């Protein structure tokens with residue numbers, strides 16, 4: 001595949017390494033310095049674009065790829081308030097987009113088990129639940145996209161929780177969630193690549209379900225595999241659609 005990398009920071013550079021290892025060619029890398037002058041024509045020869053940029057840039061990058069009719073994998077988080085409108089445009093204009101809050105296999109297994117766990121605990125109202133995410137201090141968005149996906153998995157399988165609320169712990173906003181609110185606590189600590197925990201607690205015990213990323217390699221390899229998976233497909237996909245854990 002000929003690949004355009006939209007975003008060439010921690011993730012973009014690692015994705016380039018995995019793409020080359022798998023025999024692909026990175027034909028253009030884009031960061032803040034060349035983004036302003038980038039046109040649809042500059043990217044139209046690509047088989048796929050992979051966006052790991054910044055929350056504030058994701059929508060314009062998506063529009064550019066749609067304009068150039070280049071299939072797009074979006075790993076950037078922090079733009080999910082616009083998911084529905086992007087999906088509509090993608091389908092109306094016959095484009096290809098796959099997005100995911102987390103491309104690692106481990107986290108996608110975690111997403112699957114998280115839903116099963118929520119379903120199993122649903123009848124036992126003595127358990128309260130909260131989500132905790134820890135990331136590096138450079139992260140621009142909170143809560144993490146992964147924590148939002150985890151929260152949605154719980155909300156869709158809970159009689160009690162109806163929406164998530166977020167507390168950035170260092171801000172000390174001291175949110176006390178209402179019974180129908182699912183708290184996502186966000187911590188920012190040095191260079192942590194990404195840790196997510198779901199905690200169920202009752203008066204008599206606690207269940208903790210945790211994923212710890214040791215580095216970013218799982219995310220980067222997953223993004224390249226997602227780009228390969230998207231080849232020849234039209235439509236709007238989530239990374240979870242690449243996996244079938246029920247087989």
Ligand SMILES: NC(=O)C1=CN([C@@H]2O[C@H](COP(=O)(O)OP(=O)(O)OC[C@H]3O[C@@H](n4cnc5c(N)ncnc54)[C@H](OP(=O)(O)O)[C@@H]3O)[C@@H](O)[C@H]2O)C=CC1
Nearest residue numbers: 007008009010011031032053057075076077101102103219
């Ligand atoms: N889905 C997943 O599995 C994962 C998702 N992510 C997400 O990916 C994103 C990037 O993470 P990370 O690589 O760590 O971040 P970095 O800050 O290391 O890199 C961001 C890159 O984007 C560039 N950039 C800034 N604005 C634009 C723009 N408008 N268009 C294109 N590029 C731009 C920056 O350029 P410059 O250096 O010039 O400022 C930089 O090269 C985040 O949203 C993060 O949450 C991260 C890991 C896994």
Ligand SMILES: O=C(O)C1=N[C@H](C(=O)O)C[C@H](O)C1
Nearest residue numbers: 077101102139144145146194
């Ligand atoms: O910004 C990051 O670093 C990460 N972002 C993604 C997210 O918001 O969930 C995925 C991973 O946790 C690392």
